[in-house]
Amino acid sequence: MPILVLQDVHKTYQEGETPVPAVRGVSLEVQAGELVALMGPSGCGKSTLLHICGAMDRASAGEVWLEGNRLSGLSDQEMTVLRRRRVGFVFQFFNFLPTLTVLDNIALPRLLDGAPKQETSREARELAGTLGLGDRLGRYPSQLSGGEMQRVALARAIIHKPALVIADEPTGSLDSENGLRILKLFQTLNRESGLTVVLATHSAETAAIAGRILRMRDGRLRFPSTEKETPGTASQTGGAEVPR
């Protein structure tokens, strides 16, 4: 059953008088439990597409369904609530609230949804423990290493058990060792918990963990969304095989 369906999605930005197309007619289906990598060079439109998939931005044309919800029919408020409950995010630059502790940052989506603080804190503690962050909960984001920060971001992305996790260059700010660690975590969560992940990257190494790789250039997918490029193919294009 597809969790995410995109049908002829376009996104055009206005730069003064000039319309600048970022996404041009992308159609795509992501099944539940899939780990999809969106690959392409900088500026090819993959982040824009990711934002549209995650209900952060609206398409200029075309339709997007997330768990059966037609996003163009939702109000800003409904989009926010859908995002809060059904989508998790991991970004290259983490996007934490520097004023909150690690524990509160992890718990934030649940707290924003009105969950009781005690229950949320317990869940956040458990999750942090499984991600090896148990002794970092009282700290502030600025007091963590890059690898720790991305694990916190991952914890925040999944605490509310989302239907879809969107990850935009999740290893972009990490050294190779920490990058690998995070990718393993994505893989494990995808395999063991059936977490659906769409991640954008320009790195073949990162894309190699995906079950399906989609390549993007100039706002278009190079392959039809139903075709599948295997990780092996990715490695042939220069990517490294990720140990499993």
Place this chain on the structure above:
Amino acid sequence: MTLFRIFILRRLLQQPLATAGTLVGVALGIAVVIAIQMANSTSVQSFAQALETMAGKTSLEIVSTGRRIDETVLGSLGWLRQYGSISPVIESDVLVSNNQGTLESVRLLGIDILRDHPFREYQLLDFGNDGTPDPRRFLSLLLDPDSIVLTEKYARRNGFQVGSEVKVVAGDEARILRVAGLLRNIGPARTLDGNFALMDIAAAQLLVDRLGQIDRVDIKMPEGAKLGSVEQGIAARLPAGLQVQPPARRGKQVEKMLEAFHFNLTALSYIALLVGLFLIYSNISTSVIARREEIGMLRALGLTRSQALALFLGEAGFLSTIGCALGLVLARALALGAVAVTSTTVNSLYVTSQAPPPPLGVWQAVLAFGIGIPLCLLAAALPAAEASRVPPLAAIRGADRTAAGGALRTRYLLVSLVLGLAAWWLTGFAPVRGLPLAGYASALATVFAAAFAIPPALLLTLRIGGRLFHVLFGVEGTLASANLLASLRRISIPVAALVVSLAMMVAIAIMVGSFRQTVLYWVEQTLHADLYLRPAARANVATEGAISAEAEALILSDPSIEAASRYRNFDIPYGEARVTIAGGDFTTQLKHGGLLFKAPLDGLRAMERARESGGVIASESFSLRYRKLPGDSVTLPTAHGTASFRIAGVFYDYSSDRGVLVMDYATLARHFGPLRPTNLSLYLKPGADPEKVRAAILERLGDRYRYFVFTNASLKAEVLRVFDSTFAITYGLELIAIFVAILGVVTSLLTLILERRRDLVSLRLVGAERRQVRKMVMIESGIMGAVSQACGTGVGFILSLILIYVINVQSFGWTIQFHVPWAFLAQTTVLILIATVLSGLYPAYLATASTLMEQAE
């Protein structure tokens, strides 16, 4: 300059609202200071200018050391002509009808035109080419005792012309006079914006019931004579009871009389400026904190420390220059308001003053820029110095930004403690020249002690209250308190500013509330008569208006009256200032009255002793101001030379701060001559209806006599009306200070929002709804408001003690019973909380106005 333009000016333009907020804060602060200075100088200067225009070419004047000069003395002063020309005059405020059917106060000058023409310049309208009349012809105009010369300005304003009939009330009697001529706007006619009238001295004496008396003898010295030696020569020859002085001395006495009132207003006006300075401090330090990395980068590229210092001082200089200029423009409008609000107090308690504030002059500009710019630079000095100390590498790494918030700075607590102790120590000092300078220094030290205690207080609140905020407001509460905790340094300054203004408001509310309660009690205890009468022309103790014998007889003929108490008061010079001498019927007072005595315990016995021995009872303000206690003596100038009076007791009196000495009417008559009373208190027979008796008395007095007749209740209401109008301006000034402080909260919230834009995006990304972000921002402003209100109330209580027990006693000499106006404080607390929460509305709107992706960009 280029660096200043791209680094400072550009930022100010990029944040137009925060910049505008700071400018308005500084402008209002300066405007209030200048406006109060203008309003104060208006009341003093209108008196001094009236004095100067009326004095004309007078070099010296002979006045009585007591009240007035007996005309018969003039015969023995013929030798004065050796020193120059002389002109006897009388001067009085009378009421003249205007075109609105009401009465206006007009300064009346009675002169002997044959002697007076060298002294003052009079030009009559339609009277020859240059309007200067031949004295004999002028005399012919004035000789008719039913004629009066008004000014062209007054006549034109009210539609009068030569030959018109005008109603003039002098003392208690209304008379119809004919306008004999109109004076051009030159010489004394310029007095009080044209509210001036001229009569022959004899006619004026008749009108104001001063037959046989003159106010002074003006002397015009010949060219080249030396003032000092002439004054000495005259002083040596004058008989007892007379003195020679330059005319300006009377102005000085009035200035001295108003000094405490003006000083307190001026001090109050500086609160808004102080709050404005907090805004400048806040703006510059926010700018420095927000741009540490940029400063570090510039320092790495070669910007020297002094250049960094100059950049931020330049920002303060730029903001203060524009703020002062705007403030100057605003000042006159505020001054007009201030004059209107204070005029009731000045006119009822001190002197008649009716001039509008002068137009803005160079002096006001010098004052605005001279005070505003240096103080703003001083306020910016600390953050600018901090900018100059930014280490290039640390700033680039951003390492010290994260360390900024959250830690308890014990040095702030220490400074606060030291300032608090200094404030307590300063309360022990005596006033300097009658002004409570140490008291104000103590209040200022308290204010700064409070300001330094704000960061620890905020830290404590946010740390302890974090959980509570979550319970009360949910996750938005947690986010808000975390945000504030991280921005502790930035928010401390606007919160401190709000604390200062709220503390002053609470202090003033407690002081005024206590004072009002005390006055209420005093009024209840002392006002026992059923009816109180005074002539309509009598505006204050300095204006004339005695009750004529005929009117008194008419009044007392009412069969419902059981007893009447006569009261007479007038001003005399005492030391550098003036005090009020009063005579009252002690016998009636002992039986019916209810004066409250401070000392001795048995005040009535003291009053009786004063009556028997010819002594006086002194008001508390006299006792404190001149340090006189029961048993001490005071020497006063009387009609028969100086005389010594023993003070039998000290009574509470809140009607005047200048000091009152009351003696029995018989004692007054013995020393100052047979004087008509200025007030009557009537005690009615049991069962008599005061309203009906009042109506009957007014009917009996008819159109001929003009009186204010108050029933007991309406007099009490009148006392409170004057009281409330006196303090109206204090609330006005306070409101401006609070407005400026709330502006500070808004601008700092705006700055915080702009700086946190990235964090707000993160928050929206993880699913925060717009309303949640808005709620969070408004909780932040609410927390800032609540902490400010709590600290402001606490500090306000301390300040109120200083105001009541130090500043008030030293300024006015009044004992005030401490009373907390809880209802008022509760209302203002709620209002301020609502206002501060609402102050977050716009920043909250701004935080969520754009779409998520627009924000992310």
